[in-house]
Amino acid sequence: MGKVVAVLAGLSMMLTGVGTAYADDAAGDASVVKSQASQSQTATADAQAAQSQSDAAKAQTQAQSDAKADQNAKESAKTPAPAAADQKQAAPKAQAKAAAADGAQISKVVAPATALKYGARYTHADESAAFKVTLTGLTPGKAYGVMSSMNYNGDLPAIGQTTGAYDYNSSVFTASASTQTIDVFYRGFYKPSSTVQFALVAGDKVNVDDWGDKSVNGTVVDTSDDVQVKVLDLVDGNLVTLDSQSVEDVGEHTVGLKAHYTIDPKIAGSVTKICYSTTVTRVFTVNGTFDPSIWATSGIRSAWDCVTGAISDEDPEIANIFTVNNLIASVTGANSQTAMGQWFNHGYILTAEEGKPIPASGEITNVVPGLLAGTKYGNWGYSPEEGEDIDGMGAADVIYTVAESQTTQPDPASLMYSGIVLTFDDGSMLVPDIGGPGVQPNALKTVEDFTTKPATNGPVASADLTDANKNGVEGADGNKANAGSVYRLYIDSLKESATCKALVEKGSYCYWTGYIYSTPKQLASPDGKSSAVRVDKDGKAYVEFNIPADTVNGDHKIALYDNDGKLLGWTPVTVAEGQEPTPQPEKPSAEDVYALQSAIKTAESKKQADYTAASWSTFAAALKAAQDVAAKSDATKAEVTAATAKLAEASKNLVKAGSTTPTKPDKPTKPTTPNKPDKDNDKNQQKLPITGSSVLVIAFVAIALVAAGVSVVVYRRRNA
Template identity: 50%
Template sequence: MKKMDKAIAVLAGLSMMLAGVGTAYADDTVDTDTTPQTTQSQQATANAQADADQAQADQNDQASKNAADTPAADNKEQAAPKAQTATAAGPAISNVEAPSTALIHGADYSNADKSAAFRVTLTGLTPGQPYGVLSSMNYGDLPALGASASAYNYNAPVFTASAATQTVDVFYRGLQKPSSTVAFALLSGDTISGSGDYTSLNGTVVNIFGGVQVKVIDLEGKTPVTLDSQSVEDVGVHTAGLKAHYTVDSALINDVAEICYSTTMNRIYSVNGAFNSDDWAIGWAYRAAWDCTTGAISDDEDTSGSIYTVSDIAAPYTSAHSQTVIGQWFNRGNTVKAEDQSNKTLPASGDIESVIPGLLANTKYGNWGYSGTANPAEMLFNTAKSGTTAKDPASMMYSGIVLTFKDGSRFVPNAMENPKAMQEVKDFTTKAAAKGPVSSDQLTDANKNGVVADNDGKVTAGSTYRVYVDSLQDTAACKALTAKNSYCYWTGYIYSTPKQLSSDDGKASTVRVDKDGKAYVEYQIPSDTVTGEHKIALYDNDGNLLGWVPVTVVAGQNNSNQQKLANTGSSVFVIAFAAVALLIAGASVMIYRRRQA
């Protein structure tokens, strides 16, 4: 397995449009026979032609009478044009250039690129006048010429003309299976309302253009790719390597531009406070793979000084009723591209690898604490509802194979319709940090580094205890990250014999800043800590000593037994988040590996 150089995370939307659908294809390809075939769209075009002919005849009665004395033109000149308009000089669709790629029913077109567009050229427009362009691939049966209709920007471009001749892009939105013959209608109206995808125009159809040919692929009810096997390899302290074998339907591979090995990791470390259903505004959906696009950024942008950071992380959220859920949430994807292959075509079957970063040392990952194929939101809700106080109550980690087609549309599998394209990641445990805690006699005045204990150094066993860290070398950088909702994480040990402390953040504590601007970390002091003098030492992600402070346990176990040595892993990238914030605001942390180093 290749090792990861670096990684980065960004705050991104949790919700995705799930399109998917999954084992063979039906290509509705263009027939070389030019004999017209009757479809609903073509019938509407024919009806519109008749209406236009009648309108033209009514307006030019005298010209028709004079035509009897005019020599007949040849057959080519008499052929009916594709464009139909009520007046010769009025607004019209003069040409439509179809994309060279197929329309793929069952793909997600929310991120389709310009190559997927039909280029529609319009003439005779009035500058300042609102127009819209309807298409049978998104609209269904088009309204007749002169009929009233509405256009919405999501599937029918709505705009105000800036010139008499303009070209607009019309995209297939994947909502219905289109015919291989696509028709278009030009709508003219008075007022554009709404905004974004909901920008709309009510108006009258002033022109129809039909007969545009395009290839159609139907994925509905099919799975075009399978994730045949998956294994965990090269497990490190803060990373784990994944290896999968995939198979793409050979009939489709020439239409595939990218294959992404997508993994979702959702890990809950603690739930505190009482559950209240009023804090949760949610709607369930099928478990789905990350689309390898939403919120993704490259590995090439990542570090800040000496601290390996995860950026733009949602802070721990306390609901109105004081319940907090803390854990890790991110997606990771490794993409291979056809353009990087010698023959510019991806293999229809083969191995693909990925490296998952941001893991805690000496920590178990995988799947537990839920049933079936719950999605991350459902697992979060049920765990919060349970009100459990146990550490590590739930974990979810699964992968899927995502296809990006040459027009930028995507096949994104979900567990209901495409289970063969997805698999859970088997449980694994990361390695302990290479550097462990130093012995008690190595904690000297020279390496105290000014760490300050809260409450005059008095500690109660079984309580949460705060240590202030403003004097430490890396604190300034951590405070700067905190100011923009980013964090670094440090591990604590209590002595004489070093015993790792836990926190709500897992096995480490994020550096936070109090209302007075002072930086601190917090840990739970074990309830079996003996009364007397102790030391709390802090370590960075790689197990390097940062500093230490003496404390006195004033209420603990009244015995002289030495503490037992616990697992000695340091931590990195613990991502604190709130279930309510994630589900209501739609926030998630996306970690994306564009390609292996």
């Protein structure tokens, strides 16, 4: 997943080197001056110190140095102290003497001005957080390591012991000068004491393993006196809180989040940055068989640090981290199963203005890009193991759990939450999580469910799918598809497919939407709502969609759109084994329409004053209904004949005013002949719309004209 798997990348970066070596010709002021192990080394150091001390101070220093040298000599003659559980057995006396003769020593240590923050991450800390350890007597080209009690579980090994120094908790380097100053950082693995000691390990070479981690195996040649430091515990108590979070604005590919945060006053003054970070994990589909032997990446729910794997929103490659891809492969390394989905992080950083501290509380916003149009996001569909807290599940756990379930249900899981990350004045960071060293559960909050807006650019009308915008899309099997089956469309000739094929090689996919016409209806896919672009064994790119079982048999079109709703291309498809077309209602004949119009004309000539109120009410309703049917462009034969009959019945039942019996029905208006058009009748017909019904009338008149013409011809022949 590259930049997407920020949580895993962050863990990897925590295991990088912890020290930086500098060539140093002249040592600065020391906060700790280390007494030397050999008398000759002590004499040299004392001689240098004597230039700036009084005779009395010099004598006192010499006495202390002699006493320390004697003590070291006695300790060397004794059996070495037992090493820690992971250390080798102590070196013999001869090896200890050889180590002392190396000449390398810790001459001074300068502690950082800031406190050691237990629970913070120092992966991105700057030099102000480092202990400056000055070393003298180094042999250029030889390997060394500087160990520290603040990063070590137990007592440091004593002088003369063999041990290994590793760059995840020590500074490992190859000497480039006889005097160098090394940066040694606190790593945050253990809660440190207020006193810190250092040990110098000398070896033959720096070893590098398959993961790039460095180490040196050798002998401890010197140790330092205690260095006093300040310690701040960030684990105990809720020091940062995400008080509220709401979805403020939903777009096609974005969502706007708004939150309120609070920082404990005891740390607020040293905070220089606040990151409002959001993690998005969404699984669309799971296919294939789960492999129980795979290694599962497991981790607690944690905020993203907004640094690891971060790229600029203006970066042209930013879209790559938002693409849909196989999440299982990145988490477990399985090749027998796929889980199509998205997993990425995005954050907004609030930086303190110069000379002003970060507010201890306030509003903060974050706009999360890279979402799919018309898609639901939020929190659903994942379950913890028995006895576990669901809030403790991280993104990797959710992906693994869904993969293990082997569900075929579409949209099986979604996990979307935010956190508040603090950066301190020394570059260390408090990255909240549920149960790790930076535990701050109140700084994490889930995002309520929401659905992005559908793409505004598509789909186009069926008439807009022309030969000019087919763009080489080809249907499989001779453009023949079966309803209720998965159908493949080859898109290798589309220029967009070249970009998609390159992403497939990197384990990512383009994500395209399909619509079936005549009326555009969005198609689902085995991948979920839309289809990922893939490449077959012959190197041809394709997408796949489900043809609905209720699709009507016959000719259709399938059009493809990108995630922005842009039309990519289309192809004709003939669908079989679907539903038979729905029978269309019978249309009225010209005679039917003419009969209705005649009945309406006759009815409209009547006057309300001539009839009783009761009979006129029924008649008026029938007339209105008939007029409505006549005005419809898609009126059926049944509607026209029914309206005509009801109007005739209402006319027959009209009762003259002052009478109790219905009037005799009026004679139907005699149809006018084409040779003598009735102006009133023609005017009445013009009231009807030029629609399907009126077209039939015109056809009827045309037939009448032809008939009339034939009659004239026959008449003339008989009189010839």
